[in-house]
Amino acid sequence: MLTAAGVGTALGDANVAFRDLQHAMPFMLQVWMYATPVVYPADAIPPSLQWVIALNPMTGITDAFRAAFLGKPFDFAAIALSMGVAAVIFVLGTLYFQHVERRFADVI
Secondary structure (H helix, E strand, O other), X not given: OHHHHHHHHHHHHHHHHOOOHHHHHHHHXXXXXXXXXXXXXXXXXXXXXXXXXXXXXXXXXXXXXXXXXXXXXXXXXXXXXXXXXXXXXXXXXXXXXXXXXXXXXHHO
């Protein structure tokens, strides 16, 4: 929920300032969906790029669901990293909203 609130707030605010962003958002969300290891396991990524996929806040959650259903051990470090990245995204989205909200009435 923190990730969705942070990304939604940031993209909603940016959409007010940059009207063409609404056309790029579906593409960005689709790329994010394919960057999340849902269909493929995170272990399928080369070891040199594991840190990149670990920064996706949904990676820890999907790995936790996979571990729960398939009986694998939980990777608590991945879950903690996902929670940390989600908190950072939420804070950055909220700070961006506070920065640009004064100009909303002028733009709209």
